Amino acid sequence: MTSKVDEALGYEQARDELIEVVRRLEAGGTTLEESLALWERGEELAKVCRRWLDGARARLDAALAEEAEAGSAEDGGDES
Numbered sequence: 013m014t015s016k017v018d019e020a021l022g023y024e025q026a027r028d029e030l031i032e033v034v035r036r037l038e039a040g041g042t043t044l045e046e047s048l049a050l051w052e053r054g055e056e057l058a059k060v061c062r063r064w065l066d067g068a069r070a071r072l073d074a075a076l077a078e079e080a081e082a083g084s085a086e087d088g089g090d091e092s
Contacts, residue, residue, distance in 0.1 A: 021057075023064035030057040 033054040
């Protein structure tokens with residue numbers, strides 16, 4: 013049930029909607045069908061958040077590796 017709208021959601025939007033889905037599920041008072049729809053939406057939102065976080069981790073790792081390479085080059089490049 014992933015839609016183009018999900019792909020366009022920013023991390024904060026997806027996180028906030030996921031929080032609302034969890035709140036509604038915990039509060040109860042919904043039919044089984046509504047609960048299942050909320051659960052499915054929550055799963056999709058969690059995937060969107062995970063993609064954003066994985067992307068952020070990859071960018072951070074790349075920046076740290078670049079910094080380490082620059083530092084190594086400044087030190088002569090060989091530490092043996």
